[in-house]
Amino acid sequence: MPRAAWVLMLLQGMLVGKGRLTVFDLRKVRMGRSLLLPCPSDAGTVQWIWTPRFPKCAGVSGEALLITPGASAMLEQPPRFRGRLSLQDESLLLRDAVMSDSGVFTCYQRDGTDISTDLLVEGGCFNNISISFFPSQKILFCKVCKMVDPVPDGAQAFSWTINGLPSRTDAILGKSGARVIPDLGSKEDWGRWRCSSLENPAWQAEYCFEPNANYDYHPPMDIEYEGDAESESSWKSLIQVLMVAGGVLVLLAVAILFTCYFKRKSEQRRKKIKREEGESMAGEKANTPGIVVAFQGRKGGCRGPPPAAVALPTTERRPSGQRSCPPLARSTSTGTSGDLLYVQLDHFPIQHDTKQQRLGERATIYATVV
Helix, strand or coil, X not given: CCHHHHHHHHHCCCEEECCEEEEEEEEEEECCCCEEEXXXXXXXXXXXXXXXXXXXXXXXXXXXXXXXXXXXXXXXXXXXXXXXXXXXXXXXXXXXXXXXXXXXXXXXXXXXXXXXXXXXEECEEECCEEEEEECCCCEEEEXXXXXXXXXXXXXXXXXXXXXXXXXXXXXXXCCCCEXXXXXXXCHHHCEEEEEEEXXXXXXEEEEEECXXXXXXXXXXXXXXXXXXXXXXXXXXXXXXXHHHXXXXXXXXXXXXXXXXXXXHHHHHHHHHHHHHHHHHHHHHHHCCCEEEEEEEECCCCCECCCCCCCCCCECCCCCCCCCECCCCXXXXXXXXXXXXXXXXXXXXXXXXXXXXXXXXXXXXXXXXXX
């Protein structure tokens, strides 16, 4: 940390008493990481003192003396720190941090300045084991950080201990790890929870629960719970598949409806065209030109149908009061002349407009039947 920052921290000293100035620095680190605990001083460090945040979890009580003045080796160092603490100038380097390392590290200087670092080690990956706590669900979750390929049998099997004893709470084994639900209302569940892989006992990590520790402990904010996240992800994937399938079905239904609609319209159009063609043919048949034939003889003034030899698509029109003449027949006697007959033809042309009727043109044809 730059000296300018420490000057600012000195100006913001939070505790002054007995002629000593104490400066606090708040630090957070994930398990398995290294951290430099600063103690800049030109006067020399008298000693480092560590006050654990979780005494029961750490297995110590009160303050633990770490380093004596000017010592290059760790004196009176708790066994838990051996091989993980070293001096760098006046600062202290902590390696492979675990949650039970949480607490206040204070360096006492000869000039009367005390610099304290309040350290909180949060859940993370350590010794290839990731362990996290989710306050909203009150779940402690453990999994292997990196799996070898292929996954060996038992790689997802874990054992849980509380303060070195088997856990009273049964672990729930999931696809990606195991979880337990500690009873934080019971002191029996306070202390150090340790999760170990049955495949490789060297894979282990710890988590500390001590709600009534020296400092008010507030568990870190929820991190995505791997087990639930996997289950939730599966549900999300299933929902997405169902939504896609539903969308496809909707599109298919719409396509079928449109096909039926256009097919029906096409059928209606075809029937309409067929009906119009039928009406047109009927109209043409009705408007076929006709010839009204009236036969008039010289004798008797009778009207009658044409001889059998005359075959015309006509409609006979006979005035009222006229008597019918007997059918005319061709004379069978040779050399005998017949009566002179004449024929009146009324020709009616095609009527394109049925609303307007026109009279036919009359023509008279004279013929002698022999």
